[in-house]
Amino acid sequence: MIASFIILGYSCRDTAKITAAGSADADSVLMPKYATGYTVKDSAGVRLVDVGKGYHFALVATEETAVPDGYTKVRIPIKSTICMTSLQLSNFTVLDAHDVVKGLTGTKNLFNKDILQRVNDGRIVKIGMEGNFDTEMVLAANPDVIFISPSKRGGYDAIRETGITLVPHLGYQELDPLGQAEWIKFVGMFIGKEKEAYEVFAGIENRYNELKAKCQQLTANGQKPTVFSGEMHYGNWHAVGGKNYLAQIFRDAGAEYVINDEETAGEDLEFEKMYSLAANADYWRILNSFPGEFSYEALKASEPRNELFKAFKERKVIYCNMKQTPYYEISPVEPDLLLKDFVAIFHPELVEEDYQPTFYYQLK
Secondary structure: OOOOOOOOOOOHHHHHHHOOOOOHHHHHHHOOOOOOOEEEEEEOOEEEEEEOOOEEEEEEOOOOOOOOOOOEEEEOOOOOEEEOOHHHHHHHHHOOOHHHEEEEOOOOOOOOHHHHHHHHOOOOEEOOOOOOOOHHHHHHHOOOEEEEOOOOOOOOHHHHOOOOEEEEOOHHHOOOHHHHHOHHHHHHHHHOOHHHHHHHHHHHHHHHHHHHHHHHHHHOOOOOOEEEEOOEEOOEEEEEOOOOHHHHHHHHOOOEEOOOOOOOOEEEEOHHHHHHHHOOOOEEEEEEOOOOOOOHHHHHHHOHHHHHOHHHHOOOEEEEEOOOOOHHHHHHHOHHHHHHHHHHHHOHHHOOOOOOOOOOEEOO
8 A cells, every 4th residue: 555645855846846837946856865877857848868788768848849859759747658667557556546557468466456556457467578568458548658677578579660669767776765766757758647756755755864863873882783685596595785775775674784785786696605794693684475475494494504594593583575575566665664563673662652664574
């Protein structure tokens, strides 16, 4: 369920600037503060959006509007689109814009009842998975644009031949939790909900930074708990790197992540290497799709050496089950709640006594 957003830290004057096309004020409000995958500027009434390396879009209100060379014209607001990932879909969910979504790659692990109903009654079609798209279903969705994830499995050549504009959504590449959430504003520009997107993100930003500041103040002169992440799968332990957004959330929650190298987002390690890093860590974070109720017994059964970790012995595993929680479906736009889940475990004195976690809880 989407949290109710209490909007703090912005003014009516700020949101009014958003619609002031061509002004420096509009540029300053629309330009992302945390996201690194896109930039925005206004030029002679045309909103110019640069995405990643080599993608340039000019958002216009009328087809007659002239745009600079090298920019693909997109008439806004778009009325229909296809989402390739749950992260993209989360942006539309939080902006109450499911009407714009006409196609999805699939519904596996999808919890949202409104989206599921739209799929069941045909308002949203399933176009197949990346690398194996059904072009006929893509055309049936009749999208104005398609949001894509260019570095994933791809298969976009067939779609590109339809002439439909492909717009990269690079939220998944962001290493800052607020940077990932800020793609709400990116989608807002395309669907005509710039003001709403700005207000929603302002609330997320305020709540996140307020709690982060409390953690920093609490741990300024004290020892931080240590935490590690992941499990063994197929002979390797995929360890979240020190540059990963999750590692940043750990730090913002007042904990010390065991991998200090901030040069990598992730890497595969042998058990012995992971154990050397995390044997004495205070907490162990796990996200999986275990069928049924996950337990310490199940964790030991999957890899007997797991019982050697201090966090296992002291029953300090932090857990989220993707089959029971819409983690990937909504956490990208709720980094403030993700942060609060961890703070409730690392520093429970900073949250209310009856706090109920949204995603992660300490496994008993």
